[in-house]
Amino acid sequence: MKKIASTAFGTTPWVFASIVGLNSVFLSSCGQGNGNQTIAATTEKGMLALVANGEDFVRRGFVSKDGWQINFDRVYVNFSAATAYQTESSFEPQKGDTKDSIQYQDKVKLLDTTKTSDLAAGEADAEPILISEVNVPVGFYNALSWNFSTANASSPIAGNTIALKGQATKEGQTINFDLGFNHPAEYICGEFVGEKRQGIVQADTPGQVEATFHFDHIFGDANTPSDDALNQDALGFQPLADLAVNESLELNETDLSTSLSPQNYQKLTEAVLGLGHVGEGHCVVSTSQ
Amino acid sequence: MNKRYFFLTLLVLIAVPKKVLAHGANIEYRETSAITIQAKYDDDTPMAHAQVVIYAPSDRTTPWLKGTTDESGNFTFVPDAEPNNVGDWDVKVRQSGHGDITTIPVTGSKLAQNVTDTQLSATGAGYTSMQKAVMAVSSIWGFVGTALFFSRSKSYK
Incomplete structure (x- = not known):
């Protein structure tokens, strides 16, 4: 054998x-x-854009929880530091998290300086506003942080972090509003949550990360039930309309803090700070910059 | 758009689906490690009938599975046994402007269990295309080797 x-x-x-x-x-x-077959860790690079989106609330207007038709001419936000991260598992921000809480494999700076952008720019069907675009290593950027800082003298919203200009109309009355808010804050966010997945950069296909702003949080939304948490937490427009003089409303942060009731000012402050999202995904906000 | 936060409660369950063939008297079963998620708002209200999208580790851009939560916000799926799907499975749940994504790590042992159990099935559905090809070619070479063995041994008689 x-x-x-x-x-x-x-x-x-x-x-x-x-x-x-x-x-x-x-x-x-x-x-x-x-191995991840689709997004391999290589030295290849591609473009990653940071965009800001005020959604249809800003582009098309909406009716507040108390019946005011809100239309915006300008919605300024003052971005400063913005960073995108690649994390192995999805990063789900929890209360108390800071940028140090993000356990990343790689990160890229998307914005080093300050930049004031108008979320209401363009037509009603305009694309989200481009804030910056950077050449980055290919990969999946599934976490994002950015800061709102007080704009300096060269900005159209000097002294503010956010400013809203527009008209509010109800029952034949129109109020021109020009509101300035000053709440420097850091937003810590996970992956964009929406119809399509974002943040994927390939050598031949650019990616984007989005800072999304939900302005119905300030004014409420007539299309949402009144007992919904959104409308329960929102200030609405009526408390502001009550402060108008000759159908004009020009108030900065100091004016708002002294003119509104303490409860309404608190509501407004929390709503303004809670504007920042990543699509439908929530962010953690830190005001101790 | 709502400020209510929600979270996903993950429950890993062992599901034992029995498979009864339409013809003959064979009964097969397959024990798999199913993953059940539960999506709730932070006030404990279930996210009933919410959209669920699942991404496998091998392709984080294309949904591996889409579905809808039940009345209680639950959704169950069984990660497939492909070796390149060991790793993080991402689960996205969305409803009326609310959404979240969470990651579920699926270990090799969990997939190994799936593979082993699937191999008990006569259908062989658990093998990858590469594995099937290798098995087929190996079998053919086995026949060739056997034939050569007996053809050579005849010359020594």
């Missing part, structure tokens, strides 16, 4: 070699488990 077996292999060495080769293929096919 020993001789027969030896002879069989000796006359067909290619058979033996082929079997060894097949085993290699088999081991190889079983061993390709943990």
